Amino acid sequence: MKSLTFKQALLLSAIFFAAACNSRNDRTGTDTYNQNQAGNTSSSSVRTDTAATSGNTYQGNNTAQSPQHETGTMSSTNTQNNQSNTQNNQNNISANIAGADKDFAMEAYKGGRMEVKMGNMATERAHSVRVKNFAQMMIRDHTKANDELQTILSKKNLMSQTEMGDKEAMQNMENKTGADFDVAYMRMMVNDHNKDIELFRKESNSGKDNDLKAFAAKTLPVLQTHLDSAKAVYGSLNTATSTRH
Secondary structure, eight states: OOOOOHHHHHHHHHHHHHHHHHHHHHHHHHHHHHHHHHHHHHHHHHHHHHHHHHHHHHHHHHHHHHHHHHHHHHHHHHHHHHHHHHHHHHHHHHHHSOHHHHHHHHHHHHHHHHHHHHHHHHHHHBOSHHHHHHHHHHHHHHHHHHHHHHHHHHHTTOGGGOOOOOHHHHHHHHTOOHHHHHHHHHHHHHHHHHHHHHHHHHHHHHOSSHHHHHHHHHHHHHHHHHHHHHHHHHHHHHHHHHHHO
16 A cells, blocks of 8 residues: 555545534534424423413312302202291191181180289289189199190291280279279189180190190190189189178
């Protein structure tokens, strides 16, 4: 092989050096391009992920808020429906009570309250010990009966329809004192219990509402005892009055 001259060797070295530099620049450019592409891809992914995450968060908030709003609305609606159903049930219970049963309940409650009020007045104003004792029996027995009847009326949504007692009778008794009060009070008790017994007997025999019918049957013997006692005390007062005259 022919030996290269110094100039030829130097030229070849320059050619090889230039080729090596070009190859390195190509690799560097390629790597830079790849890195840039990778960076762009990563940035795009970040933006995409961020957008996706933001979208998910927004959607999540909507999803979280929507059931809460719907739950609150449904809860409010259910409460209103329950209240409406309760009121309708109470109205139905009240409407299902026969007119005669309702009349009995109103009269019995009004009469019972009146007996207690008159009994309280008699314990303060009566002159006779027997009258005072009778009045105490009225307070005790009619308070118990009134409490039982009130429970029944509340269950049947009838308490709002009850009326107060006879104010006129109370006012008439306000003007009486001593022996006059005793006679007037016991005469009233005889008359009232005659009416009460008739009212309670009718309900116990022909009432349609089971609760009111049972209450009437249970209370009837007590009213009969009251009537017997009222007649006895009233009779004794009349006898005493006749004897004095």
